[in-house]
Amino acid sequence: MVGYAKGRVRREDIIAAAAAAYGESGYRQASLRDIARRVGISHSGLLYHFPTKEALLTAVLERRDAVDAARERLHGPPGAAVLRSMVSLAAHNTDHPAIVELYSRLAAEAVSPDHPAHGYFARHYRRARDLVRASFTAMAEAGELRDGVDPDRAATVFIALMDGLQVQWLTSPDEVDMTATLRTHLATLLRDGS
Amino acid sequence: MVGYAKGRVRREDIIAAAAAAYGESGYRQASLRDIARRVGISHSGLLYHFPTKEALLTAVLERRDAVDAARERLHGPPGAAVLRSMVSLAAHNTDHPAIVELYSRLAAEAVSPDHPAHGYFARHYRRARDLVRASFTAMAEAGELRDGVDPDRAATVFIALMDGLQVQWLTSPDEVDMTATLRTHLATLLRDGS
DNA sequence: CCTACCGATCGGTAGG
């Protein structure tokens, strides 16, 4: 029991250290030795917990999904509330650059179809677009969107905007305000502009 | 003379091969041996032309700047024409994924301040935002923009949108239309919506 | 979990 609990904590430590390393160096560039060093064990000690480098990446992505799923319950059905919660997420991210780096670096690395996280990001983008599109559609039906705003295109724009802002902000934190830019963009799409 | 010309051609070959490798693997992951293999020389033969790995990266970025400068003369003063030429660029990029990969991968890698291309991308983003902002400002003064569209924020949005679309498109080419999405977005900002 | 090791690969240098 005690041994099991200790193992679980150690695994969580390793996953957190790996996420940090992937954010700083990318997945391929991050070494098992560096991650192990952050946790205070040898690199083969790490391989006792995760049999391969790729298994550790999978664990990192699964933990992110678990965190996201826990948050997703907060914003319920598609609609304006979803978009507001995504703006809140951007505000939250402004105080947590490590998470932003993790996603931005892995997403760019995983454009190659042979990257082990490629499928993960393809699904991630599709789900995000679907959720945002459904939200814009609900808003259009409620008469909240300006005429001529297409929910499908607006969804692709919104997701791309969030991603592009992250890279620009990481590169030049003082010159880009993610939250305000997103908020202003959304106002542009609303009938009453508020 | 003949020797010099041959050397120049060889250098151009190496730069092109390096750009391809950076697009596929990123700068840090791309090896001198792989790049040399593409050109048909040894990796130390490559180091005869470029003394360090970083010198080769600098050469790749300088060549991109030279190509961009040649194109820039085409779109003249800030204004709607600049934005149209950027949409054309997106259309052009749709047929040249290698260039898109090069930029997307290097930009994400270079968010770290200690990356050798960090300064390059910080300048690149600043210049792009300035040009687009000046263009939106000119359009606002000509009465072409909808009320409430702020040129400064619209510029950040436009650049972020272009970048974010590229990663989404590279990940799922069949699910994202970069050109149409950009065009639709621009129409949203215009007074007459055309 | 560790030590000790493997084969492979890396950027760069020496010397021609």
Next chain:
DNA sequence: CCTACCGATCGGTAGG
């Protein structure tokens, strides 16, 4: 431009 080499580092395995 090449061959030959350097020290460093990589992911993974053997054996405990």
